[in-house]
Amino acid sequence: MNDTATSSPETLRARMVDHIQHGFWPACERVADAMRTVPRHLFVPDATLEEAYDDQSVITKRDATGAALSCASTPAIVAMMLDQLDIQPGQRILEIGAGTGYNAALLAHLTGPNGYVTTVDIDPNITGGARRGLDNNGYQHVHVATRDGALGDTEHIPYDRLIVTVGAWDLPAPWWTQLAPGGRLVAPLRWRGQTQSVAFTYDGAQMISDSMGLCGFVPMLGQDGEHTGYVDPDGHVSLYWDEDQNIDTTGLLGICTQPKAATWSGVTVRGEEPFDRIWLHLSATEPGTCRIAADKTATTSGLCTPAVGIRSPAIAENASLAYLTTRRLPDADDARFELGATGHGTVGADLAERLCAQIRNWDTDRTTPPTITAYANNTKPDHINLFTIRKTDCRLVIKF
Structure with missing residues (x-):
């Protein structure tokens, strides 16, 4: 096989997915298929093909000091979070943090023609880039909105799934009201100095975790806890x-x-x-x-x-x-x-x-995670619990 064939986007994409499937969090086959299909390199045009399909994040915007403001997340973390989200065909999805539009394209692939995906971001430059990437790659039906992600998006509520692709210190009140009972929320949640991608199921009164994995994300603006x-x-x-x-x-x-x-x-x-x-x-x-x-x-x-x-x-x-x-x-x-x-x-x-x-x-027991129960502050009275972690819009109780 010649060098062109071995370094083609299709070959590199397949290699990327194979690496993920032999890594710390193998994804379900539907997620793996989506990542084999959606061309990541077309959403990060300033990166080389090798960079686009390495298991690394691709920084797409920095501030004046050089700190990252937006990026295409590491593929292994993308796969883990999509696996945690457990998307089913036909569902309505809200994504907080538009990034390059690549993750929204994966969401659209997983929901299929009868599903609906909304992605929001506070930065108009980021939503503009995501809109172009989605349009150029056949995902014109994905809704892109420029707004504060903490407010979610009321235009297509209720959502069956909500995924956060920026570091979240809190679970804002609008996310609770916009997620349907029985829905799932996956967020890179930060507490006590660490960030874990936590998957919650919402029962209409509280959110209960069933999986988590260590990760790191650009922090969400406006959450200064x-x-x-x-x-x-x-x-x-x-x-x-x-x-x-x-x-x-x-x-x-x-x-x-x-x-x-x-x-x-x-x-x-x-x-x-x-x-x-x-x-x-x-x-x-x-x-x-x-x-x-x-x-x-x-x-x-x-x-x-x-x-x-x-x-x-x-x-x-x-x-x-x-x-x-x-x-x-x-x-x-x-x-x-x-x-x-x-x-x-x-x-x-x-x-x-x-x-x-x-x-x-x-x-x-090195592998079993704790159960995290999140209570919205306006729906649950104060806990008499030394280890309740108090945030602005929610409280966390962690139990092994």
């Missing part, structure tokens, strides 16, 4: 926490220079084995769960050594802190690491022990 602050005076170590948490980084400034209390859990992982669900256990049990991020200067100097430098779970309590860390086991036959925690401050050792307790809880 997450705070950040430095705990290192030179700006090398920062925390991310939610507005309902009693965390004050001024009391933690310089915490990483205080004596360390290292605790090891006895739980090990191989080099590429995921352990992000420890974060879920922490968010269900520890009110001070947050995210710690240390830059290269901090990690190489030993000032702060989280398990994953830019994104690891931590517990903050008053003027003390503990975070997840790892150490390589030199005598292991394979690349194996032990999970543990490093604590600083008056109760840092206790926080490290509590973090290790959740590592051990995770180790008893």
Whole structure:
């Protein structure tokens, strides 16, 4: 076979789907077929064919600082979320975040000729580009609207499915009223410093999750419930926490220079084995769960050594802190690491022990996710529950 044939869009697209199907979240065959059919490269014309069909996001708009404002999401994450959405032919779909129009084209393929797809975005440049991409590729019937995604779209309610393709800190009230009872909502929901693509079923009063997977998305504009602050005076170590948490980084400034209390859990992982669900256990049990991020200067100097430098779970309590860390086991036959925690401050050792307790809880069942129940704030009275996570329009209760 010549080089042209092996690098054709059809061949690269098939290879992309094969990679997805052998990855961390194989999609159902209907989703795989949609991704084999819809030409991703035509929705990202500034990317090369190889870039269009690599398992990576393609940035399509940046701000003045270079930060991404819009992109075509990583194909594996696209496949996971579509699989979670469980689209059936003939359904009405609302997408929040128009992107390039590629995801809306996949939605239209899955709903078929009797379905209806609406995609909305607050940025007219993005909706204009999505409209052109859809029109140029035979998806003129997809409705594209320029509006605040938090408001949804009332023009074609109720929707059987609602999918959010921007990072959501909250589940705004209009989404609840526009989704039909029995419908499904899939959103990259952010809490306690992490983002999980959570699939909810709506029963008309509450939303109950049945699956989730770690992901990352450009944040949705207007949802400012997450705070950040430095705990290192030179700006090398920062925390991310939610507005309902009693965390004050001024009391933690310089915490990483205080004596360390290292605790090891006895739980090990191989080099590429995921352990992000420890974060879920922490968010269900520890009110001070947050995210710690240390830059290269901090990690190489030993000032702060989280398990994953830019994104690891931590517990903050008053003027003390503990975070997840790892150490390589030199005598292991394979690349194996032990999970543990490093604590600083008056109760840092206790926080490290509590973090290790959740590592051990995770180790008893590494794959089963918790159940997240979301209650709309205007339909559910306040919970007397220490671990209720309070947002502007909803409250989350997480249980294993």
